[in-house]
Amino acid sequence: MNRLNRIKDNLQNKTLTLPDGTNLPVLGQGTWKMGEHPGKKAAEIKGLQTGLDLGMKVIDTAEMYGDGLSERLVGEAIKGHREETFLVSKVYPHHAISGKMQQACEGSLKRLKTDYLDLYLLHWRGGNLRETVEEMENLKSSGKILRWGVSNFDTVDMQELIRLKGGQNCTVNQVLYHLGSRGIEYDLLPWQRAAGMPIMAYSPLGQGGSLMNMLTKHPIIHDIALKHHVKPLQIALAWTIRTDDVLAIPKGTSYEHIIENAEASTIELSESDIRQINSIFPEPTKKMPLDII
Numbered sequence: 001m002n003r004l005n006r007i008k009d010n011l012q013n014k015t016l017t018l019p020d021g022t023n024l025p026v027l028g029q030g031t032w033k034m035g036e037h038p039g040k041k042a043a044e045i046k047g048l049q050t051g052l053d054l055g056m057k058v059i060d061t062a063e064m065y066g067d068g069l070s071e072r073l074v075g076e077a078i079k080g081h082r083e084e085t086f087l088v089s090k091v092y093p094h095h096a097i098s099g100k101m102q103q104a105c106e107g108s109l110k111r112l113k114t115d116y117l118d119l120y121l122l123h124w125r126g127g128n129l130r131e132t133v134e135e136m137e138n139l140k141s142s143g144k145i146l147r148w149g150v151s152n153f154d155t156v157d158m159q160e161l162i163r164l165k166g167g168q169n170c171t172v173n174q175v176l177y178h179l180g181s182r183g184i185e186y187d188l189l190p191w192q193r194a195a196g197m198p199i200m201a202y203s204p205l206g207q208g209g210s211l212m213n214m215l216t217k218h219p220i221i222h223d224i225a226l227k228h229h230v231k232p233l234q235i236a237l238a239w240t241i242r243t244d245d246v247l248a249i250p251k252g253t254s255y256e257h258i259i260e261n262a263e264a265s266t267i268e269l270s271e272s273d274i275r276q277i278n279s280i281f282p283e284p285t286k287k288m289p290l291d292i293i
Contacts, residue, residue: 003259003263004054004259006266007054007055007259007262007263007265007266008054008055010265010266011025011027011054011055011056011262011265012025012055014026014027014241014265015244016198016244016245016246016247017198017244018147018171018172018198019171019196019197020147020171024057024058024086024247025055025056025057025058025247025265026241026244026246026247026248026265027056027058027237027241027247027248027249027250027261027262027264027265028056028057028058028059028060028086028088028200028247028248028249029048029051029056029058029059029060029249029250029251029252029258030060030202030203030249030250030251031048031059031060031061031065031070031073031074031251032062032065032070032202032203032251033065033066033070033251034061034065034066034069034070034073034074034251035065035066035069035070035071035072035073035074036066036069036070041073043254043255044073044077045073045076045077046255047252047253047254047255047257047258048073048074048077048078049077049081050252050255050258050259051252051258051261051262052077052078052081052084052085054258054259054262055262056258056261056262057084057085057086058086058088058247058249059074059077059078059085059086059087059088060088060089060090060174060200060202060249061074061087061088061089061090061112062089062090062091062121062123063089063090063091063092063095063104063107063108063111064090064092064123068107068108068111071089071108071111071112072111072112074087074112075111075112075113075114076113078112078114079113082114085118086118086119087112087114087117087118087119088117088118088119088120088121088200089108089112089117089119089120089121090120090121090122090123090151090174091104091105091108091120091121091122091123092104092123092126093122093123093124093125093126093127093132094126096122096126096131096132096135096136097126097127097128097131097132097135098131098134098135101132101135101136101139102135102138102139102144105117105120105139105144105145106144108120109144115143115144116143116144116145116146117144117145117146118145118146118147119145119146119147119148119149119171119172120136120139120145120147120148120149121148121149121150121151121172121174122136122148122149122150122151123151123152124151124152124153124292125150125152125153125157129160129161129164130164130165133161133164133165133166133167133169134165134166136148136166136169137166137169140169147169147171148169148170148171149170149171149172149173149174149200150170150172150173150174151173151174151175151200151202152174152175152176152290152292153173153175153290154188154289154290155187155188155191158170158173158188158191158192158195159191162195170197171197172197172198172199172200172247173188173192173197173199173200174199174200174201174202174249175188175199175200175201175202175290175291176201176202176203176290176291176292176293177199177201177202177204177240177246177248178201178203178204178205178206178211178236178240179206179211179215179236179239179240179277179281180206180210180211180214180281181206181291182281182282182283182284183284183287183288183289183290183291184199184290185283185284186284186285186286186287186288187287188290189246192245193245198245198246198247199245199246199247200246200247200248200249201240201246201247201248201249202249202293203250203293204236204237204240204248204249204250205233205236205237205250207293212233214280215232215233215235215236216231216232216233218232218280220276220277220279220280221235221236221277221280224269224273224276224277227273228267230260230263230264230267231260233260234260234261234263234264234267235264235267235269235273235277237250237261237264238264238265238267238268238269239269239274239277241264241265242269242274
């Protein structure tokens, strides 16, 4: 079996289950800052399509990204591939109110050149949460979205959310989660596990150079990567998806980068690997503020 077929097979088998029973691969594709540079457009479209070919069917975008440019790029990338794509977009909090959310959603749909979203997220918490839930439920009833969720919600926010009428229909919470940001493991991740609600991990390899430099230069991470015949950053991504309730959405910047991201699904970290990783990036021992980019 060649490399690409092995990756496809692993992504088909390494899945998580949404509350409605939908199975998704634990690796998807992020698009933050995509679509903003015309000279990169062709490569970015090719990258997203490569990811789809490999089985990374979840594509995440937002009306905020490039003021709609990311959604337009995604719309071009999934042309002819809509049915195999699990399409996610996010709404600004100031649009997530009565009289504005439907218009915002329709704007996203137009830019994405589709009739519906598989998942629509509140990008971060705004003012009237009850009204947001009502509008999400209205969009679902109209068929414009199939599911809804939230992003950048901490434990107390989630607890408040599910107490609202319709709030229990929240599908996921998308938050920052990577080896350098493990705070959600103290309370948010256990709470969501108990509720049967997966986490979507954005920026699973961090932003900026500090974490990546540490990952690539630390001798323990280097040795673990060498043992698995992969690169250190692939070890970090494999760590993020080591359980069956976290869906990571890394961004790929080149054809090979996309393949390497997808290949992380083939890495099975041992208990010894996990212990060594924990010695460098320790688990949280107290409640920490939710990290947000």
